[in-house]
């Protein structure tokens with residue numbers, strides 16, 4: 629069950645729109661057998677009438693078809709703990725004797741719920757001209773598109789897995805979302821936390837974060853230029869900072885990158901230890917992805933959309949879309965060179 633709160637009334641929302649994003653999460657080169665079992669669809673249960681949101685919480689139900697396979701008597705206990713997954717800390721923390729209890733909850737299966745919630749956030753943002761997209765920048769050591777698939781194939785053939793770098797971009801974001809006065813409301817900090825929370829993500833950067841080490845200040849800042857495009861209140865020469873300054877959006881596209889590690893479940897398992905006996909064993913293997921970078925992009929879009937929708941509603945939020953539009957347009961009319969303060 630997914631519950632999304634804080635969506636204003638009169639947003640047009642249909643299940644097909646959400647299904648489109650859920651389908652994108654399920655595809656991608658390097659996916660494993662689980663995607664043959666699941667056919668994700670979010671059934672809207674509450675908060676929408678005649679296609680439009682009501683302002684009340686939106687409840688959506690996504691079936692987990694694999695769940696039945698883990699019921700009593702249908703499967704063996706899993707005790708051969710995998711390094712790099714939630715198996716060992718999960719079993720110790722909760723006192724479980726079967727790693728399955730942690731394994732399934734830690735699985736990125738839960739990101740189907742995030743993508744459904746994120747699709748609602750994206751639909752809201754689109755009403756205000758904000759669009760999100762993502763792409764894979766590299767897989768393992770390879771940086772260009774067709775050889776990246778060969779890298780996935782090579783990892784699969786070796787019984788191994790491979791990670792990658794993913795970039796998420798939001799365009800059309802207004803200037804001034806977030807805060808420079810509260811550390812916990814800084815938009816770059818919130819985006820980082822949201823992306824870092826995706827299973828297996830181990831590093832996040834905003835803009836050219838990782839690449840700026842060898843630059844001097846004059847080579848890094850995004851120079852402000854006189855405006856020549858009447859549709860843009862401010863213009864920059866570059867976008868190295870990735871659309872944030874001082875914890876607020878700066879009006880340029882928001883750009884975040886993250887590193888997703890190679891998956892822990894290896895066809896050719898690593899040595900490990902049995903949870904029951906402490907004896908050396910090979911780590912557990914079951915149906916698994918080889919590379920999760922492509923679906924992680926879709927999940928990254930969802931996470932960034934949730935953060936942006938929150939910040940957007942904090943600044944412009946009304947109870948309905950028309951009220952929010954009035955607030956938004958009123959603000960947009962005040963930002964630009966020679967500030968229109970009053």
Ligand SMILES: Cc1cc2nc3c(=O)[nH]c(=O)nc-3n(C[C@H](O)[C@H](O)[C@H](O)COP(=O)(O)O)c2cc1C
Nearest residue numbers: 713714734735736827828891892893916917920923
């Ligand atoms: C889209 C996606 C698919 C994933 N598929 C698998 C998988 O098939 N097998 C696996 O071992 N880990 C998979 N993972 C990673 C695990 O969920 C993750 O490594 C685990 O929860 C432990 O968390 P940590 O890596 O952040 O420490 C996937 C992650 C994502 C984002």
